Amino acid sequence: MEVQREPVRVAVIFGGRSSEHAVSCLGAGSVLKVIDRAKYDVVPxxxxxxxxxxxxxxxxxxxLEGTVLPTVDEAGAELALPSTPGGLTVLTPGSPPRVLTKVDVVFPVMHGPFGEDGTIQGLLEMAGIRYVGSGVLASAVGMDKAFMKMVLAQAGLxxxxxxxVSERAWRLERKRVVDDVDELGYPVFVKPARAGSSQGISKARDRGELEAAVEHAREHDPKVLIEKAIVGREIECAVLESLGDDPPETSIPGEVLVGGDHEFYDFDAKYIGEDMTLVAPADIPAEVAEQVRGMAARAFAALGCEGLSRVDFFYTDSGELILNEINTMPGFTDASIAPxxxxxxxxxxxxxxxxxxxxxxDRPSGLR
Structure with missing residues (x-):
């Protein structure tokens, strides 16, 4: 007689404390729609x-309902964080705590600090729970654009x-910072060092616009990254870990085209309205497409990524490819770029x- 196995229990975790709370909810909503309920027992x-x-x-x-972004419904039973491997405790007012059936794997559709940055990954490692995506270090480095660029440059990319610009430098050495930006050259893009979904990004064309741009970025993160503007086409490539020992797989490259009144690929262009188009495959020479895929795989390996990532490039008129950033948990709705x-x-x-x-x-928890 064949023994019927219990379905794998998957906890889809989403929301969070970062400014990307709604983006996380959107991605989780898409995952919850398509996950195979005959194969998996799902706990949102x-x-x-x-x-x-x-x-x-x-x-x-x-x-998304019109322009209204979703949020976590706080009325559900509260959960205590894992204290035993694989376990979560349900806390219902007026009732004794009860242990939620063991979770086999977590799908953390989390974006931004306190989720995508290695924090939830560390919590799950301590609890001995397997999870989708990169580990603690790769997630932390991928979230902090300053350290990300250091690692990518060290890898020859x-x-x-x-x-x-640190919080201390902006507070105590503002003139030096402004002088350094003058030397970098305008225009520049000013962004939070540890945020995503184009939150807090603005373009400064001169000194007069710089201070407001930095203060806008600091609303999301006291640590700010200032990048010299690069004129080029925005090319994207997704990377996926292979089952077994094969090297990671790369998608065909695509090109992001932004219309409307958007000067760059900002939050509204990504999630509200229909001002973004992804052309896949990108209309670029075959040898450039292969170069994009090779560099994307190298970036994935340089950070020690697992699961998935999306790597963003600029392709200039002179034929140069410049790696902008890698996302270890990219936007994950069915309409997002990586999917x-x-x-x-x-x-x-x-x-x-x-x-x-x-x-x-298939991946062991703990050191690997």
Whole structure:
């Protein structure tokens, strides 16, 4: 008689304390729609904006409604963080604590600080729970654009001219910072060093616009990155860890085209309206496409990434490729760039979700 196995229990964790809370909810909503319920027992777990963990409602739709972004419903039963391997405790007012059935793997659809930056990965490592995506170090380095660029440059990958402004430097040495930006050359893009989804980014064309741009970035992160503007086409490539010992796979490259009144690929262009188009495959020479894929795989290896990533490039009129950044947990709705690139490469979104869960299950927890 065949023994019927229990389905694998997958906790989809989303929300969080960062300014990318809504983006995380959007991605989780897409994952919850397509995950194979015959294969997986799914537990949606939301992290409220104040950091509380709650059992999220299966019935809530985590999607854009007009221009209204979704958020975690805080009315669910509160959860205590893992204290034993694989376990979560449900805290219901007026009732004794109860242990949630053991979680086999976590899919952390988390973006920004307190989630994508190695913090939740460290928590899951301590609890002995497998999870989708990169480990603690790769997640932390990938989140901090200043250290990311250092690692990429050390690996021999081309990065653009930039400088880093600490909270202390901006407060005590502002004139020196401004002089350094003069030497870097305008225009520049000013962005939070540890944020994503184009949150807090603005363009400064001269000294007069610089201070406001830095203060805008500091609303998201006291550490600021200032990059010399690079004129070029925006080329994207997704990377996916292989099952087994094969090298990571790369998608066909795509090109991001931004329309409307957007001067660059900002938050509204990414998530609100229809001002962004992804052309996949990108209309670039075959040898350039291969170079993009090779550099994307090298960036993935340089950071020690696992699971998935998306690597962003500029392709200049002179034919130069400059690596802008790597995202260890890129936007993950079915309409986001990385899933679209994989769909165009022959891996549909539901299969991508399944592949990532299988990769996580196949990977040991702890040091590796």
């Amino acid at each position: 777990i939301g992290i409220a904006k104040d950091g509380r963990w709650v059992l999220a409602s299966e019935g809530q739709r985590y999607e 081309p990065v653009g001219p930039h400088l880093v 679209q690139l994989w769909a165009a490469s022959g891996l549909p979104y539901p299969d991508l979700v399944d592949r990532l869960i299988q990769l996580a299950l």
